[in-house]
Amino acid sequence: xxKRYLAVLLAFAxxxxxxxxxxxxxxxxxxxxxxxxxxxxxxSYANFPPASTxxxxxxxxxxxxxxxxxxxxxKVETYPGGTLLSAKNMYxxxxxxxxxxxxxxxxxxxxxxxxxxxxxxxVGFTNATTASLTLWDLYSKLQPDEMKNVKVVTxxxxxxxxxxxxxxxxxxxxLQGMELRASGALLKMLELMGAxxxxxxxxxxxxxxxxxxxxxxxxxxxxxxxxxFAELCRYETITNLxxxxxxxxxxEDRWNSLPDDVKKVIDxxxxxxxxxxxxxxxxxxxxxxxxxxxNHQIEIYTLSKEDRDRIAEIGEGIVDDWKAEAEKSGLDxxxxxxxxxxxxxxxxxxxxE
Ligand code: 3IO
Numbered sequence: 381x382x383k384r385y386l387a388v389l390l391a392f393a394x395x396x397x398x399x400x401x402x403x404x405x406x407x408x409x410x411x412x413x414x415x416x417x418x419x420x421x422x423x424s425y426a427n428f429p430p431a432s433t434x435x436x437x438x439x440x441x442x443x444x445x446x447x448x449x450x451x452x453x454x455k456v457e458t459y460p461g462g463t464l465l466s467a468k469n470m471y472x473x474x475x476x477x478x479x480x481x482x483x484x485x486x487x488x489x490x491x492x493x494x495x496x497x498x499x500x501x502x503v504g505f506t507n508a509t510t511a512s513l514t515l516w517d518l519y520s521k522l523q524p525d526e527m528k529n530v531k532v533v534t535x536x537x538x539x540x541x542x543x544x545x546x547x548x549x550x551x552x553x554x555l556q557g558m559e560l561r562a563s564g565a566l567l568k569m570l571e572l573m574g575a576x577x578x579x580x581x582x583x584x585x586x587x588x589x590x591x592x593x594x595x596x597x598x599x600x601x602x603x604x605x606x607x608x609f610a611e612l613c614r615y616e617t618i619t620n621l622x623x624x625x626x627x628x629x630x631x632e633d634r635w636n637s638l639p640d641d642v643k644k645v646i647d648x649x650x651x652x653x654x655x656x657x658x659x660x661x662x663x664x665x666x667x668x669x670x671x672x673x674x675n676h677q678i679e680i681y682t683l684s685k686e687d688r689d690r691i692a693e694i695g696e697g698i699v700d701d702w703k704a705e706a707e708k709s710g711l712d713x714x715x716x717x718x719x720x721x722x723x724x725x726x727x728x729x730x731x732x733e
Contacts, residue, residue, distance in 0.1 A: 421642065422455045423634070426479035428467035428583045431460040433606045434664065435483050435626060438536060438657040442628075442649065449645045456481075467581035471629070474530060480634045481533060486625045487564020488581055494709040495524035498716050499537060499625040500565045501702055502695030503724065508600070508665075509658030510727040511537040511623040516654040517723040519627070522716065531635035533628040534650045536657035538600040539665050541566060541621040544613035545596030546589075548679070552687045561585050561597040565622055565698055570598060572694045589613070599624070602661065605668035610676040617681045619691065658731075 425443065427436050436458075443456035459465075465473035467488055474482040486493045487500050496519060505511040515535045519527070543549050545558065556574040563579055570577040578594050582603070588594045589612050596613050597603070598621060604610040635643070672678045683691075699717070706713040 419453075420455050421453060421638065422457060423480045424457045424459065424464065425481040425483075426459045426464035426470060426473065427483045428462045428465070428470060428485075428581060429460070430583075430607070433582075434538070434602060434657070434661055435485075436460040437660060438653065439483060439628075441656060441660075442534065442653050445649055445653075446645060449649075450642055454642055454645075462583055467583050474629055474631050477631045477634065479631075481628060481630045484627050484629060485563065485581065486627060487566075490564070491705075493524075493526045493627075494706050495522055495526055495711055495716055496535075496625055496627065497564065498702065498706070498713075498720050500622050501699050502565070502569065502622050502691075503699070503720065504620070505537075505540055505623050505724065506620070506728065506733040507658070507731060508537055508539040508623065508661035509655060509731045510724060511539075511625075512654045512658035512661075513651070513727050514720060514723040515625050516651050518716070518720055520651075521719055524711075527627070527629070530629035530632055532650070533630050533646060534653040534657075535625065535627050536654050536661075537623040537625050539602070539661050540600065540623055541598045542601055542619050543596060543598055543617040544601070544604060544609055545615050545617070546613055547595060548615040548681065549596075549617040550681050551683065552690060558596065559594045561588055561594045562599070564624065565702065566598050568701065569621065569691075569694055569698055572697070573691065585609075600661065600665065602665045602668040604672040604676075604678065610672035610678050614676055614678050615681070616678055617683065619683065621691075 425439055427439050429435055439458055439460070443458055446454050446456055459479070464479050465482055467485065470482040470484050471489060471492070473479050486496055496515065499511065499515045499518065512535065515537055519532060519535055543560065545560070547554070547558070549555050549558070552573055557576055559576045559578055560570055561580055562570055562577050563581065567577040567579050578588070580588060582599065585594070585597055586607055589597070589609065597609070600623070601616060604613070604616070703713040703717070706716065
């Protein structure tokens with residue numbers, strides 16, 4: 381009896397020893413590296429507008445590309461429509477790690493991103509591809525302090541902004557006192573043009589239009605289809621006002637925790653994604669306008685030379701205001717504008733209107 385007990389005990393001891401020595405015998409790094417390679421890394425990505433809109437279309441494209449290029453080792457969980465973070469909570473939520481990645485419309489954060497908000501100025505961008513690549517190049521060159529607490533994954537912009545309204549705006553005269561939703565530099569511009577600008581994120585605009593809090597909005601025209609704004613805003617006025625710059629940012633600790641090969645996949649995608657999104661936006665605007673004409677019989681107006689000159693004059697003042705603000709933040713505003721215009725010029729040649 382005792383002998384048998386001893387035998388079992390010895391067998392267990394032998395097994396335990398074998399297990400120990402096994403672990404010691406193996407190369408210590410190899411097993412963990414192998415495990416890491418098998419482990420799926422899940423990254424959460426928050427976005428504020430509905431899934432059908434361009435910031436979310438580009439998010440799904442980026443997620444697919446990252447999953448493909450890492451052979452499925454990275455899984456990106458996307459949260460459109462403010463289901464994880466709302467427009468105004470996005471930046472804080474990423475800094476605090478509630479989401480790994482978040483999509484920021486920079487004009488929603490006055491004073492927070494002074495250098496990159498130069499791309500929100502009335503400098504005459506004619507398409508989203510040019511503006512998106514200009515923003516990416518400007519970010520890459522400046523590496524501004526305002527982004528030092530996050531990893532910038534990509535950047536892009538909307539297309540130039542135009543007026544979409546419930547009542548026709550055929551001239552600046554028609555605009556007087558009209559409540560229009562906008563954000564960023566457009567607020568001051570619209571005020572000087574005689575409108576009554578109301579600042580709010582795009583995600584709150586459908587309700588504001590429904591309730592009559594605003595009589596229209598100022599943004600890129602693809603929203604006529606993607607939010608079905610064409611139903612309420614049948615009148616569109618071409619103004620070629622500023623684009624909205626966006627940055628997709630990642631929590632810095634989360635970024636630092638990623639393996640080098642995954643970091644490389646994400647880094648390699650940054651500029652490509654900016655161009656992809658610009659292309660998507662520019663093509664989608666044409667499609668959305670066709671759809672809106674067909675389904676809601678929208679009317680499109682252009683302004684007189686006189687009104688356009690007046691808007692250009694107002695725009696110069698807006699640039700001066702930004703310069704003063706940027707200099708207060710310790711930035712070399714003239715140098716930033718010079719870089720911005722140089723990148724813009726380069727891409728305009730490659731992507732003419
Ligand atoms: C925008 C924002 C969210 C969804 C679709 C959009 N199209 C253009 C914009 C830019 C804009 O107006 C904004 O508020 O960021």
